[in-house]
Amino acid sequence: xxxxxxxxxxxxxxxxxxxxxxxxxxxxxxxxxxxxxxxxxxxxxxxxxxxxxxxxxxxxxxxxxxxxxxxxxxxxxxxxxxxxxxxxxxxxxxxxxxxxxxxx
Numbered sequence: 641x642x643x644x645x646x647x648x649x650x651x652x653x654x655x656x657x658x659x660x661x662x663x664x665x666x667x668x669x670x671x672x673x674x675x676x677x678x679x680x681x682x683x684x685x686x687x688x689x690x691x692x693x694x695x696x697x698x699x700x701x702x703x704x705x706x707x708x709x710x711x712x713x714x715x716x717x718x719x720x721x722x723x724x725x726x727x728x729x730x731x732x733x734x735x736x737x738x739x740x741x742x743x744x
Contacts (some may be wrong), residue, residue, distance in 0.1 A: 683695040713725045 680696040680698045684699075685693045685695070687693060714722075717724050
């Protein structure tokens, strides 16, 4: 890219239009019967630390999905210790910045 000038040629896109269809979109399609839906059995357990675990197994797909839901934030702060969640998150964010800064 050492030239004194550059020329940009813009070719406009062709005018496009939707294909003519035979569907009647003025009314909803007729409903059919719903297929059978089978959900896996829910297995429940509680760990020694009180964490409740739900396990749903479906062996038809080779997928593992883990979701961790915790009571956290302002809603989980004890009334006598309001602001604990904010303090913990603030400390964590400062620690993360320190770690990232020390790695660069």
